[in-house]
Amino acid sequence: MVHPGSQRYFDDVELGEEFEESQAPSSEQVKQFLGQTRHMGLDGKKDAGIDRFTDTAEARSQGLERAVVPGSMSMAMIMRLVTDWMGPLGRIMELDVSYRRPVLHDDKLRLLGLVTDAETPPHVHLDLALENERGERPLQGTAVVELPTKST
Numbered sequence: 001m002v003h004p005g006s007q008r009y010f011d012d013v014e015l016g017e018e019f020e021e022s023q024a025p026s027s028e029q030v031k032q033f034l035g036q037t038r039h040m041g042l043d044g045k046k047d048a049g050i051d052r053f054t055d056t057a058e059a060r061s062q063g064l065e066r067a068v069v070p071g072s073m074s075m076a077m078i079m080r081l082v083t084d085w086m087g088p089l090g091r092i093m094e095l096d097v098s099y100r101r102p103v104l105h106d107d108k109l110r111l112l113g114l115v116t117d118a119e120t121p122p123h124v125h126l127d128l129a130l131e132n133e134r135g136e137r138p139l140q141g142t143a144v145v146e147l148p149t150k151s152t
Contacts, residue, residue: 010118010122010147011150019112020081021084021111023109025109030069030070034054066105068104077111093143094144096142112129113126126142
């Protein structure tokens, strides 16, 4: 369980340590996210494909089951998992994600993290994933974070 706001120290990290959060991005949350990020095309105009993120009929016309969560929002959710786990004094050094399939509105998601390596300087390697209720992992990735030590 991730405890937002608490500080993780390199000295306390264990290989194989797992952590997770749950989310179910709603249509309202997606609309709010899109309003804050202003999805624009290269020409500076509203992205013509943006309706697949907010309109189920448009998403279905594009071969999708229902409206999809923007990839940038999925990445923001996984980044939040990492920042909640590492605490305010941690620092993300690398974050790499691979989009495998769409995240759909109202998917019940488990945001998963696994400590795979810890090395000096105090860097921790993580495997990351979003997993939906169908057992699919629409987003997978890795991160390297720098954590403070208790002696500093």
